[in-house]
Amino acid sequence: MVYSCINNILSLLYPDHCRLCDAPARAGLCAGCRDELPYNSQGCRRCGLPLTLTLGGELVCGHCLQHPPAVDRSLIPFLYAAPIDRLIGQFKFSGRLAQGRLLSRLLGDHLERQATLPELLIPVPLHPSRLRQRGYNQALELARPLGRRFAIPLDHQSCHRIRHTRPQHALNKRQRRQNIRGAFQVSQPIAARHVALVDDVVTTGDTVNELARQLKRAGVVRVDVWAVARTP
Ligand SMILES: [Zn+2]
Ligand SMILES: [Zn+2]
Known part of the structure; x- marks a missing residue:
């Protein structure tokens, strides 16, 4: 922690x-x-x-064509590969919040080119025990500067992670669905028709889809995902 504090101070100074x-x-x-x-x-x-495929234009993958997800649009500028994976790891697991600010800025640069902005940003919530362990929610740290940059309000009170889940990547498709079902709760009405969920990495898409499903049940019409990186 002392090391990461010194790092954060150094990056502010230089x-x-x-x-x-x-x-x-x-x-x-x-x-x-x-x-x-x-x-x-x-x-x-x-x-x-x-x-x-490199056909140009905007494409939808075979899986989304067959089973349209609850998420309407994903804006994810990077692959989860070097050096982005390293920056995310330092941000998430070593408390280097300066790396988070850099990643948020890079994500924001990509979003600058997008036309339709949402009315509300919702960082994907962590389970309270994970939040205690880490001390901060990396999704909220990414979302805050984006909210300021695009003048979009942030809602980190309405959505809760009520169940602990195992890492999605270790499971097969059926197990993943069971693992994530009912993991989130939306506790109050959402004052927006169009929202964007903010997260660091999208691995299988099941997590953001489950939260998007809950938000749509709560009356949201369109759910986008803003994330730094996507695993193949
Ligand atoms: Zn797809
Ligand atoms: Zn360089």
Whole structure:
């Protein structure tokens, strides 16, 4: 913790270097490193899954065509690959909140180019015991600067994670559905028709879909997902 505090203070004092290669840089990344990031340039419009086709335009993957998810639109600029995975790991597990601010800024740069902004941002909630353990919710840390940047209010009070879930990636499709069912509760009416869920990584899409399903039951019409990275 002391180490991460010192790191956070250092990055505030000396912000003009690239977090990846130490070259002089504005806003935390040099142009070279920014160019080499693993962009998710061909992701499914609904779930963000990287597609191998390079047809251009906006595509929907086969799975989303057959089983339309509760999420209407996923905006996920990066693949969960080096060095984005490392930055996310440092942010999430080593308390390096400065890496979170950089990731939030990169996500925001991608969102700048999108036309329809939501009326409300909802960070994907952590289970209270996980929150106690970590000390902060990484999704909320990502969402706060985005809310300020796009002037969108934040709601981190209405959605709760009421059940502990096992990591989704270790399970098969049926187990994943069972694992995540009923994991969230929406405790009060949502004052928006169009919301965006904010999270760090989308792995299978089941988590954000379950929360989107609950939000739609609570009257929300459109649910987008804003996340930093998508696993293939
Ligand atoms: Zn660099
Ligand atoms: Zn899809």
